[in-house]
Amino acid sequence: MNKKQRVALIGCGFIGEVHAANLQAHPATELVSVADTDSARAAAFAARFAACAASASQLFNDDSIDMVLIASATPTHADLLETAARAGKAIYCEKPIDLSLERACRVVDRVLHFNVPVTVGFNRRFDVSHQQLRQQLREGRIGAAELIQMVCRSSEMPPLAYLQASGGQMRDQAIHFFDLLRWLTDDEVTEVAAMGAALALPAIRDFADVDTSTLLLRLQRGGLAQLDNARRTGYGYDERISVMGAGGMLVSESQQQRGVTCYQNAQIAQPGLLPDWFSRVQATYYAQLDAFVRSLNGETVSDLPGLEDGLKAQAIAEAAVISLAEHRFCAVEKVSL
Incomplete structure (x- = not known):
């Protein structure tokens, strides 16, 4: 039986809402926690999706979280990606990895050392x-x-x-x-x-x-x-x-x-x-999430974009x-x- 992935979502904007709805709809994921720089928005968002609002640091330190989905503003992606990898989480990160290619390369080099599953959000x-x-x-x-x-x-x-x-x-x-x-x-x-x-x-x-x-x-x-x-x-x-x-x-x-x-x-x-x-493109967001979750549960999945693709x-x-x-x-x- 496939494991149900417990997921933390970072970023409660429009794309965060898209991902939250897909996480709720997917039979093999459970949206557990959400975080946002705007704590009031995070609280309202958590109430809508039956999750808990938390800080990003709390999410990373929660051993019950299997996967982190990064849907926050682009300038935050690189730091969150590296921190999630250090915490041993599987990661779905929206594109791009960073606004600077040089910094993105440095962060990816560090993330690779933690050997965690990562997909980058090229849903098309x-x-x-x-x-x-x-x-x-x-x-x-x-x-x-x-x-x-x-x-x-x-x-x-x-x-x-x-x-x-x-x-x-x-x-x-x-x-x-x-x-x-x-x-x-x-x-x-x-x-x-x-x-x-x-x-x-x-x-x-x-x-x-x-x-x-x-x-x-x-x-x-x-x-x-x-x-x-x-x-x-x-x-x-x-x-x-x-x-x-x-x-x-x-x-x-x-x-x-x-x-x-x-x-x-x-x-x-x-x-x-x-x-x-x-x-x-709405359906493609769910399709990429589904492909990533299936890969986490041991299935060989083609077409998943990874760090090198990013x-x-x-x-x-x-x-x-x-x-x-x-x-x-x-x-x-x-x-x-």
Whole structure:
């Protein structure tokens, strides 16, 4: 019989709520404790999810806790990751590991010494359409990937306060697709060129961020990729990936709302795209949690992103940040465990 994992959650914001609901719904997890820098918010959150509110230090010192889920603000991830590893906990850590690649590498090096299970929150690997795309690529249906085009366009701008702490579009939004590119192609990115602008919210120029960008990426085995990102569209959430090879093209399409298509008066009215990013990815959070819990209970699970995946996706993001600032192609730093 599988062990029920007793889980502590750190971070009671929006993503913390997503994880808390999934922990409650999963038959092999029990949400025991929650922590947040805002103690009042933690108390209210704990009451909603039938858990106890505690400080982070109390969670780490509680021997009954099996797993820590880090869903706090990005600048806190590295310290919490290392502390949880020292405490011998299994760890699910939201991306990125840190806003600094250098610091992320140092922390990961220390975490490895404790030999605890860790997964990094690249939940888009668990999108069913993306998984089917990867499987068909691995089966050789179109041959080797030669040209990859990726689109990530959110429907609405996040709050300004979120953007100020996010690390910027490359580390926050595009990083999911840097991970997807590596995972889909089983290849590494060697070089990046990025161009961006603050078109939807000019105020983010004050902290050197962009909300609209295009990137070119070169893969080690010769394939070429293009990624465009937007923080705001006028038409819904748009996420799609196409891969062309000598034998054809595979596409994981943007997804539509369920509904009826109406043909009338020489016009066609269709249901349209999903309204926001969460409508597309909500199920992937549960799927990654489930995969991690199954791995903790001894099952061999593929596709789980680990610490090396976190570092390599961040190395691509860092190269993109440099390219944006210096208007040039930038080599991706090689990182490995």
